[in-house]
Amino acid sequence: MASYDALRHLTIGQYIPTGSLIHRLDPRAKLVALACLIAAGVVAGKYSNALLLLLLTIMLVKLSRLSLRSMLASLAPVMPVLLIMASLQLLFYGGVTRSGGPNRLLVDWGPLHISTASVRVIIVTWARFATLFLLITLLTSTTTASALTRGLEGVLRPLNIIRVPGHEIAMVGAIALRFLPILGEQLEAILQAQASRGVSETRQSRWRFLANTRRMAQMVVPLFVDAYHRAEELILAMQARCYHGGRGRTYLVVSTPRVSDYLTVLVGVSLVALAGVLQYSILP
Amino acid sequence: MSSTLIHVARLHYTYDLNTDAPIEALRGIDLQIKRGEYLAIVGHNGSGKSTLAKCLNGLLLPTPDQVGGDVWVEGRNTAQPEALLDIRATVGMVFQNADNQIIASVVEEEVAFGPENLGVPREELRQRVDQALRDTGLWELRERNPRTLSAGQKARLAIASILAMRPACLVLDESTAMLDPLSRREILALVRQLHEGRQVLPHYMINEQQNLSSGLTIVMITHHMDEVLGADRVLVLEQGRIVLEGTPREVFAQPERLKALGLALPPAAAIAWRLRQCGAPLQENILTSEELIQAVTASVGVRP
Amino acid sequence: MSEEIVSVQGLHHTYLPGTPLATIALRGTDLLVRRGEIAALIGPSGAGKSTLVHFLNGLLRPGARGQVIVFGQDTGAPECDLAALRQRVGLVFQYPHQQLFERYVGDDVAYGPRQLGLAREEVRERVRWAMDVAGLDFESFVDRHTFSLSGGEMRRAALAGVLAMRPELLVLDEATTGLDPRGRSEVHALLHHLREEAGMTILIVSNDMDEVAEQADQVTVLHEGRTALAGEVHKVFAQRELLHRYGVVCPVAADIIYDLGERGLPVASGAITVAEAGEAIWQAMMP
Numbered sequence: 001m002a003s004y005d006a007l008r009h010l011t012i013g014q015y016i017p018t019g020s021l022i023h024r025l026d027p028r029a030k031l032v033a034l035a036c037l038i039a040a041g042v043v044a045g046k047y048s049n050a051l052l053l054l055l056l057t058i059m060l061v062k063l064s065r066l067s068l069r070s071m072l073a074s075l076a077p078v079m080p081v082l083l084i085m086a087s088l089q090l091l092f093y094g095g096v097t098r099s100g101g102p103n104r105l106l107v108d109w110g111p112l113h114i115s116t117a118s119v120r121v122i123i124v125t126w127a128r129f130a131t132l133f134l135l136i137t138l139l140t141s142t143t144t145a146s147a148l149t150r151g152l153e154g155v156l157r158p159l160n161i162i163r164v165p166g167h168e169i170a171m172v173g174a175i176a177l178r179f180l181p182i183l184g185e186q187l188e189a190i191l192q193a194q195a196s197r198g199v200s201e202t203r204q205s206r207w208r209f210l211a212n213t214r215r216m217a218q219m220v221v222p223l224f225v226d227a228y229h230r231a232e233e234l235i236l237a238m239q240a241r242c243y244h245g246g247r248g249r250t251y252l253v254v255s256t257p258r259v260s261d262y263l264t265v266l267v268g269v270s271l272v273a274l275a276g277v278l279q280y281s282i283l284p
Numbered sequence: 285m286s287s288t289l290i291h292v293a294r295l296h297y298t299y300d301l302n303t304d305a306p307i308e309a310l311r312g313i314d315l316q317i318k319r320g321e322y323l324a325i326v327g328h329n330g331s332g333k334s335t336l337a338k339c340l341n342g343l344l345l346p347t348p349d350q351v352g353g354d355v356w357v358e359g360r361n362t363a364q365p366e367a368l369l370d371i372r373a374t375v376g377m378v379f380q381n382a383d384n385q386i387i388a389s390v391v392e393e394e395v396a397f398g399p400e401n402l403g404v405p406r407e408e409l410r411q412r413v414d415q416a417l418r419d420t421g422l423w424e425l426r427e428r429n430p431r432t433l434s435a436g437q438k439a440r441l442a443i444a445s446i447l448a449m450r451p452a453c454l455v456l457d458e459s460t461a462m463l464d465p466l467s468r469r470e471i472l473a474l475v476r477q478l479h480e481g482r483q484v485l486p487h488y489m490i491n492e493q494q495n496l497s498s499g500l501t502i503v504m505i506t507h508h509m510d511e512v513l514g515a516d517r518v519l520v521l522e523q524g525r526i527v528l529e530g531t532p533r534e535v536f537a538q539p540e541r542l543k544a545l546g547l548a549l550p551p552a553a554a555i556a557w558r559l560r561q562c563g564a565p566l567q568e569n570i571l572t573s574e575e576l577i578q579a580v581t582a583s584v585g586v587r588p
Numbered sequence: 589m590s591e592e593i594v595s596v597q598g599l600h601h602t603y604l605p606g607t608p609l610a611t612i613a614l615r616g617t618d619l620l621v622r623r624g625e626i627a628a629l630i631g632p633s634g635a636g637k638s639t640l641v642h643f644l645n646g647l648l649r650p651g652a653r654g655q656v657i658v659f660g661q662d663t664g665a666p667e668c669d670l671a672a673l674r675q676r677v678g679l680v681f682q683y684p685h686q687q688l689f690e691r692y693v694g695d696d697v698a699y700g701p702r703q704l705g706l707a708r709e710e711v712r713e714r715v716r717w718a719m720d721v722a723g724l725d726f727e728s729f730v731d732r733h734t735f736s737l738s739g740g741e742m743r744r745a746a747l748a749g750v751l752a753m754r755p756e757l758l759v760l761d762e763a764t765t766g767l768d769p770r771g772r773s774e775v776h777a778l779l780h781h782l783r784e785e786a787g788m789t790i791l792i793v794s795n796d797m798d799e800v801a802e803q804a805d806q807v808t809v810l811h812e813g814r815t816a817l818a819g820e821v822h823k824v825f826a827q828r829e830l831l832h833r834y835g836v837v838c839p840v841a842a843d844i845i846y847d848l849g850e851r852g853l854p855v856a857s858g859a860i861t862v863a864e865a866g867e868a869i870w871q872a873m874m875p
Contacts, residue, residue: 328768328769328770328771329739329740329767329768329770329771330738330740380766434633434634435633458766461765461766462765462766463795464632464633464795465795465796465797465837466632466835466837467633469837507768507769509769510840546768546769546770547768547769547770548769550840551798551839551840551841551844551862551865552840552844554862554866555841555844555862555865555866555869558862558863558866558870559866559869559870559873562866562870564869564870564873573840573843573844573847576844577844577847577848577851580848580853580869580873581848581851581852581853583873584853584872584873
């Protein structure tokens with residue numbers, strides 16, 4: 001953990017303008033397409049559809065002219081969790097898979113079962129995770145917080161009939177996104193301050209739960225207090241600017257849907273269908 | 285139209301009123317802020333100045349007690365909920381930490397937030413945003429992400445966001461406290477410009493049909509004494525009360541009193557005071573560097 | 589000439605190297621701090637002051653270019669004892685709430701000494717001393733909840749927490765920014781007390797030139813990641829043209845003396861504080 005630089009790395013939530021096609025899409029279309037792709041990801045349980053989706057997602061990232069490498073680099077902090085999950089699945093999953101399909105046992109020794117099914121589960125899980133991560137990062141990097149708010153609000157507007165506060169939900173989301181990097185910086189400063197007073201930097205072994213919990217509390221409590229104070233100040237600032245929810249608000253930027261937006265939604269829906277078809281086909 | 289923009293009467297405010305450790309932040313403030321005035325409110329941390337600022341636009345409401353206590357903005361009481369939107373559009377407030385005021389991830393959308401909330405029609409929104417950006421020198425940066433701005437630029441953004449609401453008054457609650465010296469000077473220059481309502485800002489004169497100064501009314505909350513020098517009037521707060529009031533010259537004429545109140549003289553005034561202690565024949569109430577230099581050179585009879 | 593306790597030479601540092609967000613923070617910085625002095629580090633924002641300071645207690649370690657030697661230890665060497673370094677170099681950050689994390693004030697201040705493995709009595713003694721020096725009454729504050737303190741009290745608690753480790757070098761990163769004049773003079777009095785009574789060397793990072801002129805013995809000016817000027821405080825502030833180019837304002841008192849000199853007053857140059865300026869002007873005014 002010697003490199004505190006890593007925490008500034010949070011590319012999730014940071015809008016990076018490159019003027020690409022994806023940037024120019026209506027945010028509502030992007031949100032609907034995202035939902036479709038996520039649904040497709042949930043359905044996809046086989047090599048064919050999971051890897052296809054991942055490939056398509058990577059193509060979208062390329063299309064947006066963003067750096068695939070730096071996006072993947074922010075996955076680094078989560079790697080340990082993935083590795084643990086993967087090892088557990090590899091070693092113990094061996095049983096029957098939901099979708100059936102060929103399943104050859106490779107190792108069978110006491111409690112350990114390693115089979116082709118478990119290998120597939122791991123690869124598919126990673127592919128889905130990577131797809132999900134890249135899609136969300138893609139969305140937040142190509143859409144400004146305000147555009148996201150508008151998009152979410154637009155998508156939730158039909159639900160106003162059943163009293164769902166679409167605008168307020170969208171606002172909460174936008175502010176959370178805006179403050180994520182700031183809290184990241186705060187956490188970095190907190191860790192530096194604590195290290196300066198002799199708080200141990202080396203990661204405790206996985207099994208020392210109590211020490212680890214304490215360490216987490218040491219990091220989380222000051223961060224939470226900081227976030228709370230910021231929230232209080234932000235509330236005052238928003239009130240000072242006459243914020244009173246979604247009623248009677250106008251918007252500087254209004255997007256009217258174009259052909260590209262309708263196409264995007266169409267593509268999204270088709271992909272869900274395709275994923276479903278592949279799932280129940282005989283392809284691996 | 286009345287020349288009094290904000291009227292504060294018998295204002296009391298207590299934090300944590302119903303707990304076992306209530307804090308009386310304001311103990312009876314009476315104040316009238318005139319249109320076009322540049323008012324500085326100073327005091328050490330904890331003297332109540334931030335609390336007072338927040339009462340001016342209804343962010344905090346006077347604690348009800350036997351004595352009463354009201355704040356009126358353009359004749360409307362801040363305790364009336366239906367008046368609050370108008371009041372806050374009239375008395376705009378900029379806080380100390382720019383990061384905690386910025387919501388949007390694009391500069392011009394941030395500036396639009398205020399008028400959007402007021403339901404300003406789209407055409408006018410664009411106009412207001414553009415004008416506010418130009419007035420604060422942020423036009424070139426309008427499409428940037430606020431995170432990429434310097435501290436001084438963020439402070440200007442916070443001001444621009446309020447200007448877009450076309451307020452009559454701008455309250456700055458220690459907005460320069462965290463800035464480096466150069467940024468601080470920039471902001472002060474900007475505030476002075478806004479106060480004087482120069483040629484650059486003609487549209488601010490459209491709203492107010494009055495015959496007084498057509499610039500913005502400024503309320504500057506600060507503990508930096510040099511920021512006080514440009515003010516028309518200074519209020520010194522201590523333990524929730526106004527203990528000293530007058531022009532900067534009048535207030536700075538009492539250095540010992542200020543020191544006891546946890547404040548200091550600006551450097552030029554401090555030097556002048558020392559020289560007079562030594563017996564130098566300088567006039568009283570020297571405030572600025574320029575005044576000191578003139579007084580010293582005149583006294584010695586040196587020609588430039 | 590007293591001992592050099594900090595010697596930074598030709599230091600380079602880049603944040604997030606090799607990524608699109610890479611920023612060069614330091615491009616060959618030098619810094620020298622001698623025992624017993626109050627040194628100041630100034631420069632426009634973004635010049636690299638905070639980055640440089642993070643090298644002094646090993647939060648950042650020098651890479652290929654540059655050398656950082658603190659108390660005779662090369663912090664870039666793998667065998668450098670970071671824990672020992674962080675005991676000898678106490679770093680106080682700008683925002684106190686980032687430094688506090690224990691539930692009770694007493695525990696928080698005691699954290700450092702406990703980590704050092706000191707005996708319980710010694711720990712208590714240190715906590716008492718540190719809180720006393722920092723201006724927090726031991727009896728009333730030791731059992732208070734850390735996050736229920738006011739801003740000023742938290743600042744003192746954070747300071748006490750660092751002092752309790754009895755550092756030899758105390759580094760304050762913008763510790764007075766945002767403080768009112770009274771708070772500021774408290775900190776200044778504290779610094780002098782620490783230097784006299786506890787023999788500490790002090791390094792302050794500051795934006796306030798008047799403060800630097802009054803408190804510091806020597807000053808280093810950073811500009812765009814390089815050391816632009818360094819030396820005894822009067823000598824540095826005498827170089828007005830250079831300072832303006834580097835985005836540094838001069839103390840107001842120095843500006844006044846300079847302007848008076850320009851207008852023909854036979855005033856000795858070199859005064860940078862209010863007291864010095866008063867003295868110099870008076871000398872020039874007397875017949």
